Amino acid sequence: MDKVVTQADGRISRAAVECAFCGLYGICKLAGLEQPEEQTLLDYMVSRREPIPQGGCLFNAGDPFQELFAVKSGSFKTYAVLESGREQVIGFHFPGELIGVEAIAAGRYPYTVKALESASVCRLELQRMALSGEQQASFQEQLIAAMSRRAQQEQWVPLLMGAQTAEQRIALFLLSVACRFAVRDLPSGEFRLPMSRSDIANYLGLAVETISRMLQRFQNQRLLVVHGRNLRLRNLSGIRSLAGIGPLTTTPMPLAGVE
Amino acid sequence: MDKVVTQADGRISRAAVECAFCGLYGICKLAGLEQPEEQTLLDYMVSRREPIPQGGCLFNAGDPFQELFAVKSGSFKTYAVLESGREQVIGFHFPGELIGVEAIAAGRYPYTVKALESASVCRLELQRMALSGEQQASFQEQLIAAMSRRAQQEQWVPLLMGAQTAEQRIALFLLSVACRFAVRDLPSGEFRLPMSRSDIANYLGLAVETISRMLQRFQNQRLLVVHGRNLRLRNLSGIRSLAGIGPLTTTPMPLAGVE
DNA sequence: CGGGCTGTTGAATACATTCAAGCCCCGTGG
DNA sequence: CCACGGGGCTTGAATGTATTCAACAGCCCG
Numbered sequence: 001m002d003k004v005v006t007q008a009d010g011r012i013s014r015a016a017v018e019c020a021f022c023g024l025y026g027i028c029k030l031a032g033l034e035q036p037e038e039q040t041l042l043d044y045m046v047s048r049r050e051p052i053p054q055g056g057c058l059f060n061a062g063d064p065f066q067e068l069f070a071v072k073s074g075s076f077k078t079y080a081v082l083e084s085g086r087e088q089v090i091g092f093h094f095p096g097e098l099i100g101v102e103a104i105a106a107g108r109y110p111y112t113v114k115a116l117e118s119a120s121v122c123r124l125e126l127q128r129m130a131l132s133g134e135q136q137a138s139f140q141e142q143l144i145a146a147m148s149r150r151a152q153q154e155q156w157v158p159l160l161m162g163a164q165t166a167e168q169r170i171a172l173f174l175l176s177v178a179c180r181f182a183v184r185d186l187p188s189g190e191f192r193l194p195m196s197r198s199d200i201a202n203y204l205g206l207a208v209e210t211i212s213r214m215l216q217r218f219q220n221q222r223l224l225v226v227h228g229r230n231l232r233l234r235n236l237s238g239i240r241s242l243a244g245i246g247p248l249t250t251t252p253m254p255l256a257g258v259e
Numbered sequence: 260m261d262k263v264v265t266q267a268d269g270r271i272s273r274a275a276v277e278c279a280f281c282g283l284y285g286i287c288k289l290a291g292l293e294q295p296e297e298q299t300l301l302d303y304m305v306s307r308r309e310p311i312p313q314g315g316c317l318f319n320a321g322d323p324f325q326e327l328f329a330v331k332s333g334s335f336k337t338y339a340v341l342e343s344g345r346e347q348v349i350g351f352h353f354p355g356e357l358i359g360v361e362a363i364a365a366g367r368y369p370y371t372v373k374a375l376e377s378a379s380v381c382r383l384e385l386q387r388m389a390l391s392g393e394q395q396a397s398f399q400e401q402l403i404a405a406m407s408r409r410a411q412q413e414q415w416v417p418l419l420m421g422a423q424t425a426e427q428r429i430a431l432f433l434l435s436v437a438c439r440f441a442v443r444d445l446p447s448g449e450f451r452l453p454m455s456r457s458d459i460a461n462y463l464g465l466a467v468e469t470i471s472r473m474l475q476r477f478q479n480q481r482l483l484v485v486h487g488r489n490l491r492l493r494n495l496s497g498i499r500s501l502a503g504i505g506p507l508t509t510t511p512m513p514l515a516g517v518e
Numbered sequence: 519c520g521g522g523c524t525g526t527t528g529a530a531t532a533c534a535t536t537c538a539a540g541c542c543c544c545g546t547g548g
Numbered sequence: 549c550c551a552c553g554g555g556g557c558t559t560g561a562a563t564g565t566a567t568t569c570a571a572c573a574g575c576c577c578g
Contacts, residue, residue, distance in 0.1 A: 080418075083505025090417045102414060104407035110414060140399035147406045148363035154413060155361060155369060158349045159339075161420045162464045164567085166534065169464075197557065205421045205428075207535050212558050228543095228557080246342025423535085425566065456525060466567050471526050487525080 012192040012230050014117055016073035017095030021184040023150065024070040024098070024122055026142035051120045058099065058113040058121065065103035067123040071095045074119020075194040078111045079202075089203040091157075092116075092195060094177075096184035098150050116194040153180065160204065163244065169204050170214045171243035174224070178233060190232040218242075271451040271489050273376055275332030276354030280443040282409065283329040283357070283381055285401035310379045317358065317372040317380065324362035326382045330354045333378020334453040337370045338461075348462040350416075351375070351454060353436075355443035357409050375453040412439065419463065422503065428463050429473045430502035433483070437492060449491040477501075 019025055052058060058069060061080060076093040090111050093099050103109045104126065156176040163169035182188035193200070201208040215226050223239050225232040233239065237247040278284055311317060317328060320339060335352040349370050352358050362368045363385065415435040422428035441447035452459070460467040474485050482498050484491040492498065496506040 082503065084500075084503055085505075086503060088418060088421045090414060101407055102411040105404045106407070106411055110411060137395050137399065140396065140403060144399060144402055144406065145364045147403065147410070148360055148365070151406070151410070151413075152361040152365055152369060154410075154416075155349060157413075157416050157420065158462070159347060161416065162347045162461060164464050164466075196555090202421060203417070205423050207423075208556090209536085209558080210534060213534090216558080241343075244341065244343055244345060246344075455523090467524090468526080468568085469566060472566090475526080 012187075012190065014074055014119075014194075015095050015181070015186050015191070016120075017071070017184050017186065021186075022070050022072070022096045022122070023146050024068075024124060026145060027124060027139060028122070049121050049123055051118055052115045054115055054117050054119075056115045058115070059109050061110060061112045063109050065100065065107050065109060066127070067125045068101065068104070069099040069121045069123050071097050071099065072120040072122050075116045076113050076119060077116055077195055077199055078113045080111045087202070089199055092177075092199075092203070094180055094184070095186060097153075097180070098146060101147055101150060116199075153183075159245070166204075166206050166210045166214055167217070167242055168244050169206065170200075170211065171218070171239050172245070173200065173204060174231070174233070175236075175239060175243055175245075178236075188233075189236075190230075193229045193231055271446075271449065273333055273378075273453075274354050274440070274445050274450070275379075276330070276443050276445065280445075281329050281331070281355045281381070282405050283327075283383060285404060286383060286398060287381070308380050308382055310377055311374045313374055313376050313378075315374045317374070318368050320369060320371045322368045324359065324366050324368060325386070326384045327360065327363070328358040328380045328382050330356050330358065331379040331381050334375045335372050335378060336375055336454055336458055337372045339370045346461070348458055351436075351458075351462070353439055353443070354445060356412075356439070357405060360406055360409060375458075412442075418504075425463075425465050425469045425473055426476070426501055427503050428465065429459075429470065430477070430498050431504070432459065432463060433490070433492070434495075434498060434502055434504075437495075447492075448495075449489075452488045452490055 019028060022028070052074070058076060071093050073095055075095070076099065078090040078093065078099070080088050080090055082088055093113070099113055099121070100109060102111075156172070156179070160169060160172050160176065163172055177193070178188040178191070181191055195203075197211045198208045200206075201211050204211075215224075218224050218239070219226050221238070223233070223235045223242070225234060240247055278287060281287070311333070317335060330352050332354055334354070335358065337349040337352065337358070339347050339349055341347055352372070358372055358380070359368060361370075415431070415438070419428055419431050419435065422431055436452070437447040437450070440450055454462075456470045457467045459465075460470050463470075474483075477483050477498070478485050480497070482492070482494045482501070484493060499506055
């Protein structure tokens with residue numbers, strides 16, 4: 001079941017989501033499959049963009065909203081540069097996940113999005129929605145569903161915030177990542193954390209050193225195996241216990257079946 | 260400009276949002292105003308529910324999704340009961356804000372919502388959307404916009420999580436509340452925190468005592484005035500500086516004009 | 519009046535951060 | 549080819565901060 005591509009040197013390849021598990025799938029399907037001969041809709045609304053190199057920006061804070069993105073492969077971080085000059089990581093984005101929904105109403109992207117590794121995205125130009133005529137309704141319905149799923153996913157965040165110890169917080173973070181991979185049918189037992197320790201620290205409000213120490217501790221407790229940014233979760237229910245959410249399920253997202 | 264209703268004993272009355280600043284307004288307007296003589300749509304889709312007493316539940320975790328809510332007056336907290344038995348506060352909901360969007364796609368509410376004070380809500384039965392025929396498109400458009408605004412608002416949360424000290428975190432929390440009030444045209448310089456200290460502590464991942472101590476410290480620094488749950492912000496840019504986001508704007512939500 | 523709940527305050531402990539040093543990997547340039 | 553240097557990551561010891569434990573004040577409600 002695990003689709004991990006472990007290479008000779010033990011490194012894990014960049015993940016890419018299957019279209020069937022992408023946040024935009026319902027929309028792609030509408031545009032492409034429902035009208036087999038008429039590919040125009042797909043071409044208008046959903047298109048692939050040229051790959052983005054590591055460190056490349058999808059857009060910057062303040063840019064006018066033009067399109068919604070879904071990560072096809074690779075990963076991103078979103079961050080804001082605060083007036084104080086501090087850079088605050090807002091979140092990470094993995095294959096299949098939507099980027100930019102916050103900008104639909106506001107008309108501007110409120111943060112900057114940077115590729116953590118070479119990555120590719122599908123994009124959806126909402127402006128062209130009007131062109132789709134009668135399909136508009138089902139199109140919008142799909143978008144609403146996608147945004148709702150995204151909101152559901154975001155529930156990990158307050159859970160993370162509620163953690164009282166660094167141990168809890170990091171355990172929860174790992175679980176949230178694994179869960180997000182699992183939902184998209186990506187390998188969730190063994191994967192690569194594409195972001196630096198300092199990105200994680202910034203995101204979680206901890207010191208970089210604490211991340212190192214805790215991962216080390218987890219490894220000593222046989223809960224997981226760390227090789228740089230590569231991670232293998234060995235004892236999921238153990239990690240869950242540390243995270244303070246008890247061995248299984250009843251959590252925001254279906255943690256059941258992660259392994 | 261401040262609509263604070265300060266009563267004889269110094270207590271601040273329960274806030275209620277004007278319809279024009281409600282998250283469901285676009286939808287209400289569509290349903291009620293665009294077809295002046297036909298109120299049926301409004302009746303079908305948007306309706307007021309009987310007031311909910313303090314401590315009353317809007318719905319429980321696991322309940323099947325039936326409707327979307329918007330807070331009309333009062334306030335709510337959402338929380339999950341983890342397998343470990345611990346109760347984790349997920350968030351708070353103030354007048355004008357939407358409740359339940361996470362459940363649209365999943366079909367079940369993933370958390371429990373409890374009234375922090377006697378409160379009232381407007382509800383929207385999404386199932387009846389199909390009845391609206393040609394208005395469906397603009398209806399969905401409004402819903403998409405509402406969900407986008409909500410996503411934008413949620414950006415406070417990662418900011419809160421990124422805070423490294425209790426001082427920062429609490430300052431950010433106060434700002435986020437003030438900002439959410441301001442957006443709905445509710446008094447944001449002087450208001451009542453409807454939740455207990457322990458709810459705040461749980462939400463922020465801090466100890467109850469820390470909340471007390473910090474509020475006290477802020478008061479000593481003349482940044483604000485605390486009277487139990489009533490709060491008056493005296494030096495907004497001071498609080499912002501403590502929060503680590505610099506004196507003004509460029510933050511997730513238009514902090515400009517909070518005062 | 520007593521009990522429970524919420525909130526505050528004080529002292530000891532535990533925890534995460536900070537500061538400092540060193541390692542590893544990798545790309546650069548001698 | 550190897551030396552150098554930088555970034556990312558780890559590890560150790562000292563500091564500082566938040567938690568914990570405990571006690572108490574205020575308030576609502578029975």
